[in-house]
Amino acid sequence: xxxxxxxxxxxxxxxxxxxxxxxxxxxxxxxxxxxxxxxxxxxxxxxxxxxxxxxxxxxxxxxxxxxxxxxxxxxxxxxxxxxxxxxxxxxxxxxxxxxxxxxxxxxxxxxxxxxxxxx
Numbered sequence: 824x825x826x827x828x829x830x831x832x833x834x835x836x837x838x839x840x841x842x843x844x845x846x847x848x849x850x851x852x853x854x855x856x857x858x859x860x861x862x863x864x865x866x867x868x869x870x871x872x873x874x875x876x877x878x879x880x881x882x883x884x885x886x887x888x889x890x891x892x893x894x895x896x897x898x899x900x901x902x903x904x905x906x907x908x909x910x911x912x913x914x915x916x917x918x919x920x921x922x923x924x925x926x927x928x929x930x931x932x933x934x935x936x937x938x939x940x941x942x
Contacts, residue, residue, distance in 0.1 A: 827855035830940050834917055837932040839924025841900075842866075842917075848874055849912040861918060870904050870916055892930060901926055905933045907940060 827845050834843035835857050842858030844867055851871040856863040877893060895902040901919040915937055919929050 824855060826940060830915070830936050831855055831857040833936045833939075834915065834933065837917065837919070837924075837929050839901075839919040839921070839929065840917060841920050844916045846871060846914050846916055847912060848906075848914055853916075854913070858918070863916075866902075866916060866918075870902070870914075874904055874906065874914055892933065894926075894930075897921070901929065903929060903933050905937050907937055910940075 830845060831843050834840060840858065841860050842856070842863055844853040844856040844863045846852070846867040847854050848871045851868040853863050853867040856867075873893060873895075874890075877890060881888060881890070889908055890906050893904040895904075899921050901921055901924055903915070903917040903919070905915040905917070907913040907915065915933055917929065917933055
């Protein structure tokens, strides 16, 4: 699981990052997690539901496309869900402090981590 630890370390170095997890969307369980401020186990389960719902919506609309990322904007936080498209059923979950983060840089950094992960 060294690969997951390296990925989490890189995610947590993204400006404004407060928590991160690699999640198995088949079970809704966090495979690895870092940071704090939120219940990452509850977030893994809840965001699995979000990802599954969006995948069903894409299928229903016959879009023939894939999700790059899902952004949830809260009052004080950004939450990024990025499926590992090369590894079906897994996704990156990143929580950012909205006041300290650059959304464009966070999305780019998350995509970079995703492209380098292989486990």
